[in-house]
Amino acid sequence: MVIAMKKKILHQPTFLIGMIITWIMLLLTVVGFFYTPYDPTQMDTSSKLAGCSFEHIMGCDNFGRDIFSRVLQGMGNTFLIASATVAIGVVCGVLLGAFTGYFGGWIDEVIMRIIDVIFAFPSILLALVFVSIFGTGKYNVVFALGIAFVPSFARIVRSEFIKCKDMDYVKTARLAGVSDLRIMFVHILPNTMTVLLSSIMIGFNNAVLSEAGMSYLGIGVQPPDASLGSMLSEAQGYLFSAPNYAIFPGVMIILLVLGFSLMAEGLKSR
Numbered sequence: 001m002v003i004a005m006k007k008k009i010l011h012q013p014t015f016l017i018g019m020i021i022t023w024i025m026l027l028l029t030v031v032g033f034f035y036t037p038y039d040p041t042q043m044d045t046s047s048k049l050a051g052c053s054f055e056h057i058m059g060c061d062n063f064g065r066d067i068f069s070r071v072l073q074g075m076g077n078t079f080l081i082a083s084a085t086v087a088i089g090v091v092c093g094v095l096l097g098a099f100t101g102y103f104g105g106w107i108d109e110v111i112m113r114i115i116d117v118i119f120a121f122p123s124i125l126l127a128l129v130f131v132s133i134f135g136t137g138k139y140n141v142v143f144a145l146g147i148a149f150v151p152s153f154a155r156i157v158r159s160e161f162i163k164c165k166d167m168d169y170v171k172t173a174r175l176a177g178v179s180d181l182r183i184m185f186v187h188i189l190p191n192t193m194t195v196l197l198s199s200i201m202i203g204f205n206n207a208v209l210s211e212a213g214m215s216y217l218g219i220g221v222q223p224p225d226a227s228l229g230s231m232l233s234e235a236q237g238y239l240f241s242a243p244n245y246a247i248f249p250g251v252m253i254i255l256l257v258l259g260f261s262l263m264a265e266g267l268k269s270r
Helices: 002-010 013-034 067-103 105-119 123-134 138-164 168-175 180-216 228-238 244-268
Strands: none
Touching: 013 067, 013 244, 067 105, 067 138, 067 180, 067 228, 067 244, 105 138, 123 138, 123 180, 138 180, 168 180, 180 228, 180 244, 228 244
């Protein structure tokens, strides 16, 4: 059944297109960790706002820094922050959702009311509150966004556990004397993976956009490190004189989000 489902997913055109885009973006991200054509922080006043050329394929910014090198570094920072954010949200959300959905009772009521309060605030607004308290920087952004993403994953996992906990295979496991923890994480959790994977991909998109938004506002990744959002912020004054400065970081954000969105859509329409 699992093999048949995998084959069906892989034959989804949207999933395949999304996977190709995602792999290309991941390849560029990995390359950026080990190699960039120029030092992303190296300034060259003679190349200030230079256009696209064989020497600088994406041109240079207002400080003469190579845009392609900064895009590679920015993609790495954005990808790491988004991945860490989703990891925190998934781990905490799965644990909270699993225990509240499986056991129910007053613990479920208390935890879900707290989650409802957190969920009522937009994630980026909640992250802004955390950052204003603990300060700027990539690690504080990861912590803030991670906490803000917990409620969405907790609600999804909880609903799936409520749906699955009274199914026949769970009742059979209980009769066989299987422990509650084993039932939760060995029997029920794997049956929620399709919904969870789709949610993780959507969550990654939201994390990319949130990180880009916070860096755009100057409270995310701090100079001299590059971020796609901060590059867009720096480029807004040169939209007409050097459009390549804003176009390339913007296109990379779009492609990052598009790839995972298409994969999530493919999983939903399996």
